[in-house]
Amino acid sequence: MNKSRFDFIIILIFISFGILISRIAYIQIFNHKKYSREVDELSTKIITLNPTRGNIYDKNGVLLAWNEKVYVIESYAESFSEENLELLKNVFSTISDTPETFIDKLIFQKKLTVNLTPANIKQLSNIKGLRISEKFIRRYKDNTIYPIIGYVNSEGVPLYGVEKKYNDILEGKPGYQIVKITPGGRIDKVLETVEPIKGNDIYLTIDYNLQKFIYDEMEKYKKPGAVIMSNPNNGDILALVSYPSVEPNLFSSGLSIQEWKKIIYDTKQPLINRAISSVYAPGSVIKPFFALVGLEEGISPEATIFCDGKFELKNSKDKVIAEYYDWNIFGHGVTDLVKSLRVSCNLYYYNLGLTLGIDTMSSYAKLFKLNEKTGIDLIGEVNSVFPSRTWKKEKFGKDWFIGETVLTSIGQGYMQFTPLSILRLYNILSTKGKYYKFHVLKKYVKNLSEDSVLYEKKLDFLYDINPFY
Numbered sequence: 001m002n003k004s005r006f007d008f009i010i011i012l013i014f015i016s017f018g019i020l021i022s023r024i025a026y027i028q029i030f031n032h033k034k035y036s037r038e039v040d041e042l043s044t045k046i047i048t049l050n051p052t053r054g055n056i057y058d059k060n061g062v063l064l065a066w067n068e069k070v071y072v073i074e075s076y077a078e079s080f081s082e083e084n085l086e087l088l089k090n091v092f093s094t095i096s097d098t099p100e101t102f103i104d105k106l107i108f109q110k111k112l113t114v115n116l117t118p119a120n121i122k123q124l125s126n127i128k129g130l131r132i133s134e135k136f137i138r139r140y141k142d143n144t145i146y147p148i149i150g151y152v153n154s155e156g157v158p159l160y161g162v163e164k165k166y167n168d169i170l171e172g173k174p175g176y177q178i179v180k181i182t183p184g185g186r187i188d189k190v191l192e193t194v195e196p197i198k199g200n201d202i203y204l205t206i207d208y209n210l211q212k213f214i215y216d217e218m219e220k221y222k223k224p225g226a227v228i229m230s231n232p233n234n235g236d237i238l239a240l241v242s243y244p245s246v247e248p249n250l251f252s253s254g255l256s257i258q259e260w261k262k263i264i265y266d267t268k269q270p271l272i273n274r275a276i277s278s279v280y281a282p283g284s285v286i287k288p289f290f291a292l293v294g295l296e297e298g299i300s301p302e303a304t305i306f307c308d309g310k311f312e313l314k315n316s317k318d319k320v321i322a323e324y325y326d327w328n329i330f331g332h333g334v335t336d337l338v339k340s341l342r343v344s345c346n347l348y349y350y351n352l353g354l355t356l357g358i359d360t361m362s363s364y365a366k367l368f369k370l371n372e373k374t375g376i377d378l379i380g381e382v383n384s385v386f387p388s389r390t391w392k393k394e395k396f397g398k399d400w401f402i403g404e405t406v407l408t409s410i411g412q413g414y415m416q417f418t419p420l421s422i423l424r425l426y427n428i429l430s431t432k433g434k435y436y437k438f439h440v441l442k443k444y445v446k447n448l449s450e451d452s453v454l455y456e457k458k459l460d461f462l463y464d465i466n467p468f469y
Helices: 003-030 032-042 080-093 100-110 118-124 144-147 161-165 208-219 247-251 256-266 283-296 337-343 344-354 358-367 389-398 402-408 421-429
Strands: 043-051 062-073 111-114 130-140 159-161 175-181 187-194 201-204 225-230 239-242 305-307 310-313 320-325 333-335 432-438 441-447 450-456 463-466
Touching: 032 062, 043 187, 043 247, 062 100, 062 144, 080 100, 100 111, 130 144, 130 247, 144 161, 144 208, 144 239, 161 310, 161 441, 187 239, 187 432, 225 421, 256 333, 283 344, 283 358, 283 421, 305 344, 310 344, 310 402, 320 344, 333 337, 337 344, 344 358, 344 402, 358 389, 358 402, 421 432
Parallel strands: none
Antiparallel strands: 043 175, 062 111, 062 130, 175 187, 201 441, 225 239, 305 333, 310 320, 432 463, 441 450
């Protein structure tokens, strides 16, 4: 290659490079805004698509919890014209007697969740600065099911009951959209969509009609309490009622401060699930347990005591150190084991308790796991207390007193049980020593072209206590 041709190529390269540099400079300096806008117009955004939460049904298919579509109105306007305020008033007047309340909330909180008709949506779309989107909120059949179902709050977060315990089953899987958006934030084009996966539907062991019947009966008396019914042969909970109860729809819709104060300052404490989270002295319902302990320890069922209504506790010197009474001040006369259960004779069990002693009674309580939780698949269960010498020493740093054995023998003193733990005891007695774990989950299914059962509860046999049969 001669020198002139080589020089020509070098000059051509420099000229081309100079043109390229000039073009870049022109774009960056003189046309920056134009091309920045074009880049913005090509920017993408990932939008999360929330899944629909699974429904909850009772054992017979009665719908207990579901999702209701509502609309969220978001305001980006600094203020509204008189014309738009009048339009807002007209729209909200169709859904409320106090439209001003809705307008105030929209102005000051910038967000409002309401039920809208297609006509409402069309009217609101004429107001600049408003964005309307769909949202699903949780709805519940009534307050009778709160202790079991629990609730999901207005943000969709499960906070109690089956809703929280089985959230992994109910919540589903989020999807997403990749979209091209304009500088104003509007979606110009959907580039990719992955649909959310609906949560699984849950079926409970609860019989709603039974649940509601019990609650309505308790409401006649207006006294706090709990009633539980189960199948002792498989552990199914058929009804679990705590009275009074709270309306779960209040939480899913969004509580006002006034509504929250009314609930937490209610002296009857409707938020507490008395069936599993409160303990009580069992009283006479513990007597069948001690009767069986007595039989196992060799007490003759024909042996009798004479009940005159008063029991004197004496020391080693035959001095009366305490007196205890029967619920019937006139007494029950000659009483054997069978009669003691029929008339609930306290004096029979005072004598039986002293014969057995606290160490024997507490050892059988341990065998029956009366100090342990039942393990039900609900949140908030607390331990029951069957006292012993060791328990009192650790709890209070004091020795056991013989009078406390007397009180323990009729379910008083330090003894504290949840209603559910009492039911467990009676289930064990009725099945001749077998205990099937309590549960409220029956099965869950996935809705595709047809219902497919993903899981169905099997018998959960925990232990066999068979000292008596």
